[in-house]
Amino acid sequence: MDKLRVLLVDDHSLVRAGIRALLETMARVEIVGEASSGRAAIELVRAHRPDIVLIDIAMDDMDGLTATTAIAAEHRAVKVIILSMHDTGDFFDQALRCGARGYLLKDAAVAELEMALSAVERGDVYLSPAVSRHVVGNLLARRAGEERPAAVLTPRQNEILQLIGNGRSTKEIARELELSVKTVEAHRAQIMERLGVRDIANLLLEAARRGLIALGR
Amino acid sequence: MDKLRVLLVDDHSLVRAGIRALLETMARVEIVGEASSGRAAIELVRAHRPDIVLIDIAMDDMDGLTATTAIAAEHRAVKVIILSMHDTGDFFDQALRCGARGYLLKDAAVAELEMALSAVERGDVYLSPAVSRHVVGNLLARRAGEERPAAVLTPRQNEILQLIGNGRSTKEIARELELSVKTVEAHRAQIMERLGVRDIANLLLEAARRGLIALGR
DNA sequence: AGGGCAATTCGGAAAATTCCCCGCCTGCCT
DNA sequence: AGGCAGGCGGGGAATTTTCCGAATTGCCCT
Numbered sequence: 067m068d069k070l071r072v073l074l075v076d077d078h079s080l081v082r083a084g085i086r087a088l089l090e091t092m093a094r095v096e097i098v099g100e101a102s103s104g105r106a107a108i109e110l111v112r113a114h115r116p117d118i119v120l121i122d123i124a125m126d127d128m129d130g131l132t133a134t135t136a137i138a139a140e141h142r143a144v145k146v147i148i149l150s151m152h153d154t155g156d157f158f159d160q161a162l163r164c165g166a167r168g169y170l171l172k173d174a175a176v177a178e179l180e181m182a183l184s185a186v187e188r189g190d191v192y193l194s195p196a197v198s199r200h201v202v203g204n205l206l207a208r209r210a211g212e213e214r215p216a217a218v219l220t221p222r223q224n225e226i227l228q229l230i231g232n233g234r235s236t237k238e239i240a241r242e243l244e245l246s247v248k249t250v251e252a253h254r255a256q257i258m259e260r261l262g263v264r265d266i267a268n269l270l271l272e273a274a275r276r277g278l279i280a281l282g283r
Numbered sequence: 284m285d286k287l288r289v290l291l292v293d294d295h296s297l298v299r300a301g302i303r304a305l306l307e308t309m310a311r312v313e314i315v316g317e318a319s320s321g322r323a324a325i326e327l328v329r330a331h332r333p334d335i336v337l338i339d340i341a342m343d344d345m346d347g348l349t350a351t352t353a354i355a356a357e358h359r360a361v362k363v364i365i366l367s368m369h370d371t372g373d374f375f376d377q378a379l380r381c382g383a384r385g386y387l388l389k390d391a392a393v394a395e396l397e398m399a400l401s402a403v404e405r406g407d408v409y410l411s412p413a414v415s416r417h418v419v420g421n422l423l424a425r426r427a428g429e430e431r432p433a434a435v436l437t438p439r440q441n442e443i444l445q446l447i448g449n450g451r452s453t454k455e456i457a458r459e460l461e462l463s464v465k466t467v468e469a470h471r472a473q474i475m476e477r478l479g480v481r482d483i484a485n486l487l488l489e490a491a492r493r494g495l496i497a498l499g500r
Numbered sequence: 501a502g503g504g505c506a507a508t509t510c511g512g513a514a515a516a517t518t519c520c521c522c523g524c525c526t527g528c529c530t
Numbered sequence: 531a532g533g534c535a536g537g538c539g540g541g542g543a544a545t546t547t548t549c550c551g552a553a554t555t556g557c558c559c560t
Contacts, residue, residue, distance in 0.1 A: 177394060177397070177398060178398070180394075181394060181395070181398065193410075220535090220536060220537085221536095222536075222537065223536095230484060231488070233480075233484055233485040233488050235482060235484070235517095236517075236518090237516095237517095245537095245538075245539090246538070246539055246540085247517090247539095248538080248539050248540065249537075249538050249539055251517085251518070251519085252537085252538075252539075253537080253538095254518095255518085255519080255520095256536090263450075265452060265518090266483055266484050266518095267447060267450055267452075267483050267484070267487055268450040270484055270487045270488065271448070271450050271487065274491070437506085437507060437508085438507095439507070439508065440507090452546095453546075453547090454545095454546090462508095462509075462510090463509075463510055463511085464510095464546090465509080465510050465511065465512095466508075466509050466510060468546085468547070468548085469508080469509075469510080470507095470508080470509095471547095472547085472548080472549095473507090482547090483547090
C-alpha cells in the first residue's frame, strides 16, 4: 500500500493551492509537484514519474487535453485525471480519447476526489456522477447526427410546443396559459402544419429530430 | 436537510441485514422498510413513498428490473438504485432503461453507497466506477451495435411501440399488421399502462427516455 | 388433468379529442 | 387604406381514445 504520487496542474494558483490543501488531508496522497502550464506539466512528469496527474482542462499556453495526450502517450503508467469546470460533460469523451482515466467536475465533493484517485489507481475509469448522467442521457436519447432544418415558430407556438414536449395535454396547456382549449388546438395545428405532420405523435418525433424540444432529460 | 427515506429490497435476508446495518451508520439515512420480493417492494413503495429504493437485481418471484420498471413508472419521484453482483455491467443499460437512477455493484465500497445515495438524491445518475469503465470502453470502441429493446414489453407490444415510434397512426398499424384497430388500441393501452403514462405524447416521451424507441434517426 | 394466468385478439358505448370552417381583434408593412 | 400574419375563440362533424367486457390460445404449476 504505497503512497499515491500526484502531480497537480492548474494555471490558477489559488485553485491549485486549494486542491493541494485538500490532497494533503488524504493520508495516501503525496504531492510530488505542481505545474501551472501544460508544458511545465510534461516536463515534471518526465522528471518525477507521478502515479497520477490532476490537470485542469482549460489553461493558457496549452490546453489540458493536449498536455494529457502528450503525457498519456509518453508514459503509459501515468494516470491522468481531468479537472473540468463544465458540468455539461461536453469534453469528457474527448478527454477520454486523449487518454485520460478520470473526468472530475471542479464542484465535485471531496469524497469524489478521493474516489477518483483510488479508482484510477486500480485501473478503473472515473466519471463524475453528473457526467455519468450526461453519458447516460446521450446513451438513452441517441442523438447522434446533427442536422437542424430549424423551422421558424412564433413565440407563442414555441411556448406551446415546449409544453407539449413536457407531456402536457391540450387541456392542461389551456389551463396553464389561461387560454381556451380551442386556441391551444389552433396553435398546435399551426405548429403541425409548419412541421409538416398530421398528428401529435409525429409532431413530437419531428420536433425532437429538429432539436426544437429536448428529450431524455 | 431532511432524512433520506430508503426502502431496502433483497431476497437474501442476510445480505439485507448487512446492508441495513451499513445504512444505519449513515446519519442522513432512514430505513422506512424492507422487502424480500419485487411484489412486496411495489406494495411498500405505494405505502411509504420512500425517496430511494435500493433493490437487488436478481430475485426469485420477480426480477429487480421488472419491479424497478413498475416502481419507476408509477412513482416518478422515487429514485431506484440497482444492486448488482455482476461486475460486467451487462445489465446496467437495461437497468437504466427500466428507470433506475443508479447501478451499484455489491462489492462496492461503503463510500460508494453513500455517494450513490446522495447522487441520485440530487437527480444525478450514479454508476459504479467499474461500470463506468465498461461504459467508456463501449464508447471508445465506437459501438455501432444496435440496442436490445429491453424485456419490459411483450414482443407484440414492442412491435407496436416501434411502429408508433415511427410515426404510424393506430389505423396504419392495424392495416400493416392485419389487425383490428381495437386490438392495436388495446396493445397501446397496455404499453401506456406499463410505462405509466396516459396519452400518446407521454408514451413517446417516456419510451424515448427509456431508450425503447429511437428519435432523431 | 385441471386451474390460473399472461398474451393476444376484438366489440360496443361513451367520452374526449381532433378537424374544418368561420369570425373578431391588433399590429405592422406596403 | 388595404392586406396580411399572429393571436384568440366558437360550432359542429368526424375521428380517436377510453372504458367496460370477453373469447381464444398457450404455458406453467400442482
